[in-house]
Amino acid sequence: xxxxxxxxxxxxxxxxxxxxxxxxxxxxxxxxxxxxxxxxxxxxxxxxxxxxxxxxxxxxxxxxxxxxxxxxxxxxxxxxxxxxxxxxxxxxxxxxxxxxxxxxxxxxxxxxxxxxxxxxxxxxxxxxxxxxxxxxxxxxxxxxxxxxxxxxxxxxxxxxxxxxxxxxxxxxxxxxxxxxxxxxxxxxxxxxxxxxxxxxxxxxxxxxxxxxxxxxxxxxxxxxxxxxxxxxxxxxxxxxxxxxxxxxxxxxxxxxxxxxxxxxxxxxxxxxxxxxxxxxxxxxxxxxxxxxxxxxxxxxxxxxxxxxxxxxxxxxxxxxxxxxxxxxxxxxxxxxxxxxxxxxxxxxxxxxxxxxxxxxxxxxxxxxxxxxxxxxxxxxxxxxxxxxxxxxxxxxxxxxxxxxxxxxxxxxxxxxxxxxxxxxxxxxxxxxxxxxxxxxxxxxxxxxxxxxxxxxxxxxxxxxxxxxxxxxxxxxxxxxxxxxxxxxxxxxxxxxxxxxxxxxxxxxxxxxxxxxxxxxxxxxxxxxxxxxxxxxxxxxxxxxxxxxxxxxxxxxxxxxxxxxxxxxxxxxxxxxxxxxxxxxxxxxxxxxxxxxxxxxxxxxxxxxxxxxxxxxxxxxxxxxxxxxxxxx
Numbered sequence: 001x002x003x004x005x006x007x008x009x010x011x012x013x014x015x016x017x018x019x020x021x022x023x024x025x026x027x028x029x030x031x032x033x034x035x036x037x038x039x040x041x042x043x044x045x046x047x048x049x050x051x052x053x054x055x056x057x058x059x060x061x062x063x064x065x066x067x068x069x070x071x072x073x074x075x076x077x078x079x080x081x082x083x084x085x086x087x088x089x090x091x092x093x094x095x096x097x098x099x100x101x102x103x104x105x106x107x108x109x110x111x112x113x114x115x116x117x118x119x120x121x122x123x124x125x126x127x128x129x130x131x132x133x134x135x136x137x138x139x140x141x142x143x144x145x146x147x148x149x150x151x152x153x154x155x156x157x158x159x160x161x162x163x164x165x166x167x168x169x170x171x172x173x174x175x176x177x178x179x180x181x182x183x184x185x186x187x188x189x190x191x192x193x194x195x196x197x198x199x200x201x202x203x204x205x206x207x208x209x210x211x212x213x214x215x216x217x218x219x220x221x222x223x224x225x226x227x228x229x230x231x232x233x234x235x236x237x238x239x240x241x242x243x244x245x246x247x248x249x250x251x252x253x254x255x256x257x258x259x260x261x262x263x264x265x266x267x268x269x270x271x272x273x274x275x276x277x278x279x280x281x282x283x284x285x286x287x288x289x290x291x292x293x294x295x296x297x298x299x300x301x302x303x304x305x306x307x308x309x310x311x312x313x314x315x316x317x318x319x320x321x322x323x324x325x326x327x328x329x330x331x332x333x334x335x336x337x338x339x340x341x342x343x344x345x346x347x348x349x350x351x352x353x354x355x356x357x358x359x360x361x362x363x364x365x366x367x368x369x370x371x372x373x374x375x376x377x378x379x380x381x382x383x384x385x386x387x388x389x390x391x392x393x394x395x396x397x398x399x400x401x402x403x404x405x406x407x408x409x410x411x412x413x414x415x416x417x418x419x420x421x422x423x424x425x426x427x428x429x430x431x432x433x434x435x436x437x438x439x440x441x442x443x444x445x446x447x448x449x450x451x452x453x454x455x456x457x458x459x460x461x462x463x464x465x466x467x468x469x470x471x472x473x474x475x476x477x478x479x480x481x482x483x484x485x486x487x488x489x490x491x492x493x494x495x496x497x498x499x500x501x502x503x504x505x506x507x508x509x510x511x512x513x514x515x516x517x518x519x520x521x522x523x524x525x526x527x528x529x530x531x532x533x534x535x536x537x538x539x540x541x542x543x544x545x546x547x548x549x550x551x552x553x554x555x556x557x558x559x560x561x562x563x564x565x566x567x568x569x570x571x572x573x574x575x576x577x578x579x580x581x582x583x584x585x586x587x588x589x590x591x592x593x594x595x596x597x598x599x600x601x602x603x604x605x606x607x608x609x610x611x612x613x614x615x616x617x618x619x620x621x622x623x624x625x626x627x628x629x630x631x632x
Contacts, residue, residue, distance in 0.1 A: 009033035015137045018185075030185040034137030036129065038145050121160035122149070122168070129168055134177040136184045142172050143189045143196070150200040157203045162213050162220060165200055169193065170215035173273050181277045190277035191329045194294070198358055201269050202296035214238075218274075222267040225252070227260040236270040236291065246272055248291035249307035259300040267296040275361050278324070278331075287312075287364050289319060290346070294359040297352055305339075306348045308362045313344050319364055321348035323357040328514060331363060334443060374609050381616020382427055388623035389424040393417065395627050403630070408474055411487050415467040416626050418495055419587065422463055423619055426456040433522035446522040451507055454524060454535060458499030464589040465542040466494050468549040471584075475556050498538075506534040539592060546588035553580050583629070586621035 003021040015032035132138050146169060153161075172193075181190065201220045204211055209224045221234045233251040250268045275288025290308035297304070310319065321336035335357045336350040346362050396417050404410040433449040473482070506524070510516040515529030524532040557580055585591060591614035594607075 004029070009137075013137070028183055031136040031183040032140065032185050033135065034141050035135075036132040036138040036141055038141050121158070122164040123160075126164055126167055130171055134172050134174065134180060136180050139172045139177075139180060140184050140186060140189060142168060143184075143186075143193050146200075147192055147196045150196040154200050154203050156205060157200060158205055159207065159211050159213060162201060162204055162211075165197075166213050166215045166218050166220065169197055170217050173217040173271065173277075175217065175273050178273050178276050188329055190274060191324075191326070194271075194274060194278070194292070194324065194359055195326060197269060197271075198294050198296065201294075202267055204267055206265055217272050219270045220267065222265055224263060225257060225260065225266045226263040227258050229257050230254065232257070232266055234266075234268040234270075236268075236293075238270060238272045238291070246291060246311060247309045248293050250293055250295060251305040251307075252297070252301060253303065253305055256301045256303055259302075260298060261300065264298040266298075266301075269294040269296075288361050289364040290362045292324070292359055292361045295352060296358065297354075299354060302352055304350055304352050304360075306350060306360050308346050308348065310344055310346065310362070310364075312364060319346040319362045321346065321350065322361060322363050323350055324359040324361070325356055326358065327356055331361075332357070333363075334446070336360065374605065374612055377609055377612045378616055381613065381620075382431065385616055385619030386424060386427050387619075389420045389427070389619040392420045392619070392623040392627050393424070395623075396420075407482075407484060407487075408470075410484065411470050411491075412467070414488075414491065415463055415470060416587070416622070418463045418491075419460060419467065420619070420622055420626075422456050422460040422495075423622070426453060426460055427619065429453045429456060436522055443517075446517055447507070447511065449522045450517060450524060451503055453522070454506065455499050455503040458502055458535065458538060459496055461539050461542045461589055461592075462498050463491075463495040464546060464587065466491050468542075468546040468588050469494075471549055472552065475552060502534055502538065506531055539589075540596075543589060543593045546584075547590060547593070549588060550581060550584050550590065553584065583625045586618050587626055589618075591615055591618060591621075 001021055001023070005019040005021070005026060007017050007019070009015050009017065010033070013033040013035050015034050017031045017033055018029040019026040020029045021027075129142065146165065149165065186192070197218070204213075204220065204222050206222050206224055211220075211222045213220045216238065219236055219238055221236075223232055223234075225232050233249060236248045237245050238247075248270050252266060271292040271294075275290070275292045278292070279288050289311050293306055293308070295304055306321075308319075319338065319341050320333055321338050322331040322333045323335035324330075325332040325335075335353075336348045339347040339349050341347075348360065348362065350360050351357055396413060400413070404413055429449060429452055433446070433453055436445045436449050473480075507516055510525065510529045510531045513529065515525050516531055517523070518525040518527070518532075524535060526532040594611050594614055
């Protein structure tokens with residue numbers, strides 16, 4: 001398992017294919033086999049170039065650039081063998097892959113009609129690209145070609161030039177070949193394509209105030225805008241697959257347009273299939289459930305209104321508005337909030353930032369079933385839990401001196417008070433974390449909320465662990481006495497010291513790599529850094545220990561009487577055992593163990609509702625069994 005095998009391509013292709021061994025079978029990992037020679041695309045279409053008065057043949061320029069590139073790579077020790085295919089040095093007008101926008105254009109002879117035509121709209125290379133199969137190796141080369149064009153030939157982007165560019169991009173975005181992207185060696189190829197298209201299309205020149213370029217799987221629209229414009233919007237209706245179309249809508253609110261100091265332009269790009277490409281590169285199992293809509297707006301415009309038609313229109317699938325973080329190459333829900341969510345569409349309000357957030361979409365999580373009943377149970381349970389815990393603490397304060405006259409009762413009620421206080425703070429922070437995530441969109445606040453939420457939930461479990469140890473002490477160590485001062489020191493160290501150390505280490509290790517928070521909530525990350533293990537491992541360990549405590553209690557309380565007397569005595573003993581189990585289950589946190597069921601079957605709504613029901617009402621159970629049913 002895990003072994004890698006690399007095989008060369010067939011003679012008509014260049015590159016290699018990689019396989020990985022999984023369960024004693026070879027599974028394709030990446031396929032870099034390609035038959036599209038991007039370096040020679042311009043050779044037979046053009047004749048000559050004039051650079052600073054001297055004439056060079058186009059093929060000579062290609063050979064010169066490629067040779068210098070290979071020589072530079074070989075000198076750096078990066079070329080393992082001769083005859084290898086080097087990606088990234090394809091474009092004949094790219095001087096070794098470096099330059100600035102416009103550098104490529106100066107190599108074309110103004111008197112050469114063929115060269116001028118190709119430079120104007122890239123029409124000369126389209127037949128060869130469209131005739132090449134969209135296999136993973138060719139896809140990678142075309143993505144690199146589009147990237148180089150957007151970097152070096154993005155000045156004076158006319159409608160004809162963008163039309164050719166879009167036709168090339170559309171070739172590798174066709175819904176029939178999207179599955180091939182899974183084997184492209186560079187997992188960031190989809191993100192590279194998105195950035196390249198955004199950069200190139202964002203420089204579109206608008207003739208007569210507007211332009212529109214439409215291909216089946218990519219479309220671009222642009223308008224001139226100014227502060228007196230009543231409202232600007234972009235409507236897209238495009239092919240999604242063979243079964244039908246999908247729509248998207250981008251609107252710039254009028255209050256945003258009032259911020260414009262001068263006339264400017266707004267451009268929007270729609271992709272119907274790129275979302276599927278980008279989701280395959282993400283570690284988190286989420287699905288893009290609509291178009292990917294990009295916008296290119298002036299810096300002054302900070303918010304846009306987007307409407308997405310859902311691809312999956314099932315009622316139980318919850319949508320999440322997200323923006324693509326171009327620097328971190330991931331979907332980020334902090335930049336957007338959901339204004340409305342119906343069975344067929346979602347309206348999002350998103351923050352636009354030219355350097356980070358330019359592309360937006362909606363996600364659905366297959367692991368999170370949507371249910372009004374689940375939301376209702378959570379809200380009602382949390383509210384009742386908070387009220388119950390407040391009442392529990394008030395009652396404990398009133399009767400404290402009456403119920404803590406012995407050392408063992410003092411220790412028990414001391415643990416109970418700290419369990420109630422930790423759960424109360426955690427429940428309140430749970431609500432605040434949801435509010436911070438949904439409205440504030442503030443990363444630092446979300447980090448702070450997650451840290452304290454993590455700390456107090458851990459404190460809850462460690463205080464339940466302390467109570468479990470105290471019960472074992474009372475049952476098994478009858479003749480061993482512990483002083484109050486020693487108990488308090490040990491209890492505070494376990495109850496608050498251990499959670500504090502774990503919480504600090506978690507944020508210190510994962511936050512510098514932006515791996516502390518998960519996407520979509522103010523809570524610990526799982527898919528990238530496994531930060532959630534810092535909560536799951538201690539919690540499950542404590543549940544196992546406390547389960548052993550309950551078993552010991554059942555054995556100790558039932559062993560002396562069952563089977564030794566009449567049936568009425570056996571019945572009373574069983575009732576006493578059942579009461580002990582009912583009392584200890586919420587106090588020792590055993591209801592949290594039911595969370596394993598939601599992991600084993602994440603789609604089961606019944607498991608989610610049961611888990612939410614047991615834990616949201618934990619505060620009420622603590623009040624009932626820990627305080628109200630205590631005869632003292």
